[in-house]
Amino acid sequence: xxxxTDNRMREILTRTRVIALVGxxxxxxxxxxxxxxxxxxxxxxxxxxNPGLAxxxxxxETVYPDLGSIPKDIPVDMVDIFRRSEDVPPVVEDALKxxxxxxxxxxxxxxxxxxxxxxxxxxxLDVVEDRCPAIEIPRLGL
Numbered sequence: 480x481x482x483x484t485d486n487r488m489r490e491i492l493t494r495t496r497v498i499a500l501v502g503x504x505x506x507x508x509x510x511x512x513x514x515x516x517x518x519x520x521x522x523x524x525x526x527x528x529n530p531g532l533a534x535x536x537x538x539x540e541t542v543y544p545d546l547g548s549i550p551k552d553i554p555v556d557m558v559d560i561f562r563r564s565e566d567v568p569p570v571v572e573d574a575l576k577x578x579x580x581x582x583x584x585x586x587x588x589x590x591x592x593x594x595x596x597x598x599x600x601x602x603x604l605d606v607v608e609d610r611c612p613a614i615e616i617p618r619l620g621l
Contacts, residue, residue, distance in 0.1 A: 483607050489619050491583050491605050492612060495556040496524060499546055499578070501570050502561030503527035505537060510587070510611075511561040517613040518559075521621075526555065546570070547577040554580035559612065560590060567592035571599055587611055 483491075498518055504511045519525045519538050526549055527537045533544035543549050546558065555578045560570055567586060574581055575598065584599040584606050586592065591608045599606050 483605070483610075485619060487605065488607065488610075488615055489621065491557070491607065492616055492619065492621055495583065497526065497553060497555050498523050498557045498559050499526045499528055499543075499549060499555045499574075500559045500561065501528040501546065503529045503532070503537065503542065504561075505532055505535070514559070514561075514587075514611060514613045517616075521616060526553065546573045549577070551579070556580060557583040557585055559585045559587065561587050562590070564590050564592050567595040568598075571595040575599065575602055575604075583607065585610070585612065588614075 500515050502511050503515055506512055515525045515527060515538055525538050526540050527542040528546060529542055530544040532542040535542045549555060558574045560567055562570060571584055582604060584604055586608045588609055588611050596606045596608060
């Protein structure tokens, strides 16, 4: 599994503007909630994705049930995945099918899926596995 260099990660985090965060939780004690709030505070537009919260508003955005429900006129650059490793393939498949502007698939700490990563890389996307942007942004001085 190729690991990503700090320079490449810096490029990804600098070019990214809109992030679809899959597995968003409204519970402030959950990592997905804290990371989403951190990213929004850093100027990213964060689109929460969680079927159980669909239609609610979080972070000033509508919560979407799935990636396919995000309006096509919103240019999603990155999908940040807070799901178990074995649940990643359908998320990536949906992202590849539904998000024409997608450039990066990001899997959170502890999450890796070689098949999903390969599928995304085969489509020319950057893939980051087992990392957290809320840790990497300060570490890289962004």
